[in-house]
Amino acid sequence: MSGRRILVTGLSGFVGRHLPYAIDELLPDAQLLPLPCDITDAAAVRNAVVDLRPDACLHLAAIAAIPIARAEPDRAWSVNLHGTLNLARVFRDERPDAPFLFVSSADAYGASFQLGRALDEDLPLSPMNTYGATKAAADLALGAMAAEGFRAIRLRPFNHTGPGQAPDFAIPAFARQIALICAGRQEPVLRTGNLAAFRDFLDVRDVCRAYALCLKHGDRMEPGIILNIASGTARRIGDVLQGLLAISGVAVTVEAEAARARQTDIPLAVGNSSRLRDLLGWTQEIAWEQTLRDVLDDWTIRVAEQS
Template sequence: MRLLITGLGGFVGQHLKSRLEMRFPDCEILPGIPDIRDARAVNDSIADGRPECCIHLAAISTIGKARQSPDDTWAVNLQGTLNLARAMLQHVPDGTFLFASTAEAYGTTFQRNTPLDENAVLSPANTYAATKAAADLALGAMARDGLRTIRMRPFNHTGPGQSPDFVVPAFASQIARIAKGQQKPQIHVGNLDAERDFLDVRDVCDAYLDVVEHRLSLQPGAIFNVCSGQTRSIRSILDNLLRLSGVQAEITIDPARLRPSDIPVAAGDASRFRTALGWTPRISWNQTLNDIYEDRLKSV
């Protein structure tokens, strides 16, 4: 199998590569595309490589960076996705295009306070979510024109190697610095009351690879939520990290870390994916937190 993975050097991409090598040792990973905004380069790469499957991870993936650079975010997250999808449809019409969308696209629909399935309305509440939702919808339309696309909507996922721009490694980094005497015993936080469905990135990568393995049996245009079905408060994650580290610290609210459009609870329903492929998270939350903390201890 020839496989193209965009964003292979990123957080999810690095974990996906490791899982891929374990599950499909004979898979050929094609050379990456330096800039998916370059339509000609994308077209030439796919025409030459003719991947049987493209896993599209590359994106501007943080809400903060998307807010700071909206034009670039639209160019990468929407136009870059369309460049890839059009090239796949033209040169490898029988190939599968797996798109890593996001549950952030549901946005304010989470205010219904019920776990959302794939039929929930997309109502993005920030630039990052809007660009991903637009790409998600565009691919759905292209599926009617013959694109063999599968759209994955993962909820929050974390793990070792994730940037401290994200909440769990941000907490772990501060706690690790305190443990090493590099920071006063004071942790700066944003909204601790928000509840999110968190997954280990390695479980999410396995979900993507399950789709790759069974891609020919899946309906083009299919959408799958990827979530555990259990929400956790941000406060509980901080408490768990402090407990496993043995660190004691004062908690201080930092206004700069508060998001103006925070959704109180984001809960999802992944029963469609479980029914289709039998996927379920396998890595315990305690293991995830321990691996993140150990990773940050080495990094700070």
């Protein structure tokens, strides 16, 4: 894949902004090409791919926040399912030799997490929210296309965070409130959702390195392969919050708000990524404490810039 042109959707998003660093490390001669159109416009997507003639695709773009997908389901389905199919179909028709990396989501496993153990890729998709359903539908559709030879690679990352993430997600939401409290712009009361749930968290930079490895070796992967990207470690969300508070040194009162809790929250969601490790040698490199520190530093800077 070295020296090739890689079309990346969502390149300006949270994950996309971290991706170039991983690409520079593992594919230093590759060129990243942003999709120059709305992914829901099938004709524009087809014209863009025909004009750009990419050698591979990494499809990141999505309505990724669960509350937003729940509030705007039509938009979530349009982007996450139909936008994915718009892109996949033109790659199938016009760039059949190009690996197509689809970033699905561990949220698609849904009720399968009720098994209470780390899930591997063989567990059924059983989504419990709109976001997970849209990702599962696209994942399954690409699997059907792969059965006919389409070179889809399905990646299922678990929760990942890092500097630059929007406060629509738990860890940056905590960090933002802590930064505001430290700056004297919020009373020392930190409002949360469910702190009892356990989640498998990763640093976004480790996830991007997994994507870069998949791009580097995509030419030799079987069509339709599924790869979890997970730490294998279950962290209690309340403990994550306490880790951020310990780094900040600030004293706060923590208040759980029912409005922030999900109606179908999963008590434990953790993954098994041994297939990715065995196939490509991927391992986590960034210490969890460093991830938390970097997220908090990022929000401290952002809050200061907004004052």
